[in-house]
Amino acid sequence: MVPEIVIAERAGVGADGHPRPTEDHVVVLDNAVLLLDGATSSDPSQPPGGWYAERLAQRLADDLRAAPEADLTDTLTGAIAKVTSENALRPQRSPSSTVAAVRWLDNRVDALVLADSPVVGFGGFGVDVVSDDRLARLRRRGMLQTGADVRRRRNAHDGFWVAEADPGAAAHAVRRSWRRTTVDAVVLASDGVSIGVDQYELFDWREVLAITRADGPDAVLDAVRTAEKQDPDGERWPRPKRHDDQALVLIDFASGGIQGLP
Template sequence: MPGIQVAERAGVGLDGHPRPSEDRVVVLDHAVAVLDGATSSDPTQPSGGWYAERLASRLAHELTGDGDLPAVLRRAIAGVANAEGLRPGLSPSSTVAIVRWTAERVDSLVLADSPIVAFGQTVDLLADDRLVILRRGGRLRTRQAVRSLRNHPDGFWVAEADPGAAAHALTSSRPRAGLDAVILATDGVSCGVDDYGLFTWTEALHLARAKGLNAVLDAVRAAEDSDPDARRWPRAKRHDDQAIVLVEFAGPGRP
């Protein structure tokens, strides 16, 4: 089994007050997953953390069975939606990033903006940028806009109440031989690379190995503390939830 390290930290709500993290992490002996819950615009619905918790539990169960990763995700989304009576377009949602391995291969899946980075002879990023493109284009400024573009061909795809969203996930598969490590992260961590330019993914890996995963989270938080009014880096919350997983396939101390 590869070495697996996890670091998590709660952010703040839109009101700036602390609240429990809506990120969730699944660790199995042959797979890991990272989820970032988002609360529905319908105030009668439960939180994004509530949904991510249930989807994570379903994924842990489904990952013990057969099928490719989109099929695993489809079954998990359907299971939560059916059990909880969720309605497409009016329910909490979650990003999903999954890495599953055998002795020969490593398969990856991302849905929405929680990326996966594989390190070997090259650095390979599996990232779903559809949500980011819409946000940067100013098309997600209202709750109605988000609702109308969620799980829509002209919008973005995310785990919610429609199992069909799983078919729109991005996937990759590669030989395990030659793979050094993999990082999975929610956008509260990936913003350090994509938005703040604090480090590259390779530099983030080196920092994690030298000082631990919490050093990566600390660097992002320090940058945000230096910009308390979100002028340099416009963002909805001063601190987002953070979750990062490092899977060492052949890292330091490993064959």
């Protein structure tokens, strides 16, 4: 069965509070979906994170079209290497991006997550959150206070891993595979959406799926934005930007795309 795919995207604001183009990028292939969230850089000498996310997403898409059943970690490793070489990028001095990828084959559904854009699977196995919490743990411990802190701990064994100019980061991605027959739906989200679950506690992932199926993915984005507007100065929910970019993708394997979990 070919899954139904629905997408919602919305730009946030920059660190200065002013609107700017989204740095999230979603690509839909015949048997895969990619969601990349470029990290906002405080260094004006670097290209923006959205620039990097767009190029890495396109390279990943091209490579998966050429080899749709290839190992996802190997494909990501090669894509990072190619973008690094083509643009003369240097580790610790380059823009970066999260990577969330879902790929379905005849017998299984694969997920890969690098940094904080989670993938959530729903099905006979329950609700399976594929997430990389290394960034969140460092933030909770107060270890990412400055740009220098982020650079020092980026792609380091005592830090976090993200797509940048180090192809070896791909080996640290979180992976999952589910039998295709057990999968009901899969959701991909950038952290501008997942914050509504993890920090604001507006809903859980099962409710995200239900809202998306009933009212569309924009309803989830609206709920997060409404909460943020009620806390404009980040007093209740401290955050670096009033509104982050948002991207939410539902890959619905259920018949007609309307059936909920049992």
